[in-house]
Amino acid sequence: MLRRLMLAILALLLTTPAFANGGVVSAADPRAAEAGREILRAGGSATDAAIAMMLALNVVEPQSSGIGGGGFLIHAGPGGASTTIDGRETAPASARPDRFLTPDGKKMAFMDAVPGGISIGIPGNIRLAELAHKRWGRLPWRRLFAPAIRLAAQGYQISPALSDRLQLTAKVMAGFPAARALYFDKEGKPLPAGTVLRNPALAKAFQTIAARGAAGFYSGPVAAGITAAVASAPRHPAKLDAADLAGYKAEERSPVCGAYRGYRICSMGPPSSGGIAILQMLGLLERFDLTKLGPEDPRSWHLIAEAMRLAYADRNTYLGDPGFVPVPVKGLLDANYIAGRSALIRIDATIPHAGPGNPPGAENWSYAKSGEVPSTTNFAAVDGRGEAISWTSTVESSFGSFVMANGFFLNNELTDFSFLADAAGKPIANRLEPGKRPMSAMSPTLVYGPDGKLMMALGSAGGPRIIMHVLKTLIGVIDWKKPIGEAIALPNIFLSGDAILLEDDTPLAAMAPVLAKLGQTVSTAKLSSKVNGVERDATGWHGGADPRSEGVALAE
Secondary structure, three states: OHHHHHHHHHHHHHHOOOEEOOEEEEEOOHHHHHHHHHHHHOOOOHHHHHHHHHHHHHHHOOOOOOOOOEEEEEEEOOOOOEEEEEEOOEOOOOOOOOOOEOOOOOEOOHHHHOOOHHHOOEOOHHHHHHHHHHHHOOOOHHHHHHHHHHHHHHOEEOOHHHHHHHHHOHHHHOOOHHHHHHHEOOOOOEOOOOOEEOOHHHHHHHHHHHHHOOHHHHOHHHHHHHHHHHHOOOOOOOOOOHHHHHOOOOEEEOOEEEEEOOEEEEEOOOOEOHHHHHHHHHHHHOOOOHHHHOOOOHHHHHHHHHHHHHHHHHHHHHOOOOOOOOOOHHHHOOHHHHHHHHOOOEOOEOOOOOOOOOOOOOOOOOOOOOOOOOOOEEEEEEEOOOOEEEEEEEOOOOOOOOOEEOOEEOOOHHHHOEOOOEEOOEEOOOEOOOOOOOOEOOOOEEEEOOOOOEEEEEEEOOHHHHHHHHHHHHHHHHOOOOOHHHHHHOOOEEEEOOEEEEEOOOOOHHHHHHHHHOOOOEEEEOOOOOEEEEEEEOOEEEEEEOOOOOOEEEEO
């Protein structure tokens, strides 16, 4: 009887929106959220909690992120100042612009390029964590690894989400012995949900990094395991050597910030395209009264779709690694430029073709889409002192490159570069070059209220859709006055060329006929998402997690 009561209480905690003045965490897996809460209860900062969640997610959600990948982090101190850290993977010295071309000069098929060694970039998450901990950590570095080490060493149950991904990728994963040995049974079938899985190799790697700091990842036996795994990959073996790993640096960068209806929005700048695209779309939409229209009016979604089409056209033309290409950040966010682009939008008609604009200071680049796919994870935390953080972390595709080293998957981030170096006689900003960071959509975001105080930290998974998941949530909170959980639950929208995609089985999908009459080319699709965030209102801090995911928010 007592056990049933305790289980009922636990279930209530995991499904009720979190609230506490002492701190809140939100992550895409309950066990990762619990790791963050454990660290807050031990006196850790929001940064400490976020590091613990990143590590725990590597164990329980390996399909999405981990120390074999990278990420972006945005941080707000108790005084409100915001900072971002770029832990995006970089291309090794061996990478060249023709890396993803066939011998006859044609682009490789995307899913031929992903599995194996040639897609692997130098992981950045541990250097990111180290830099963040030096700046804002309170607990000892070693303490932050304890929850993840327990999960890896003592075992955890495979979740339905992980089980689904194993089933979907089983054919490819079967060709990678390390992954097959860990995640398949003796009959060669993926382990089902509920199976208790232990990962002693990952626990050992965590212990090494916990003892030695980031040097324990970028040199020594863990680093040697990475270089050997890339060189001996079952498909497309490649070179990623000790010098590549030792030379990796996370970069502290200024966020991109802008105003929207009296709120201040800050997000990740280049090499992410997320912050710029979000601020552009908000600027494009500000002259329209979305509050009056509301989420039930198809015209609201029509306007969002038009802003999306314009912003993504700019994104796919001008964004890249600012260390390699002159990204026209000021021009893309210039008020006059945005006003001119907004004038293209009509509430009663569709732009025939939404091409890129000509922002001030832009060079003549060629339009090209990146190869991002819907994966990744996000987690957010706020502590009792008012420090908040949102961190988007990824290995890119599900299980990254499928190559494992030391019990973790290595990313396939290099396939986020354009496979071509130029098009139509013009260079592509996001072309592959040694040492370069690929363009990303990851958009960890902070929102400051009209009172100037921090009120929200959020982000999402979803590949190129990340930007739209965050934008939709911002509009839900700011324009439609919804609490963060309800804003996250709003329908998802994306684009396919000049057409727009509406999330299946939602009120938005039912608006398809009206949107078609406005000139939109419309179809419906399964647009899953994993948005996680925290929000402050008059009563304190609350957490929100995407109902489409296994995520939860927990209060300290």
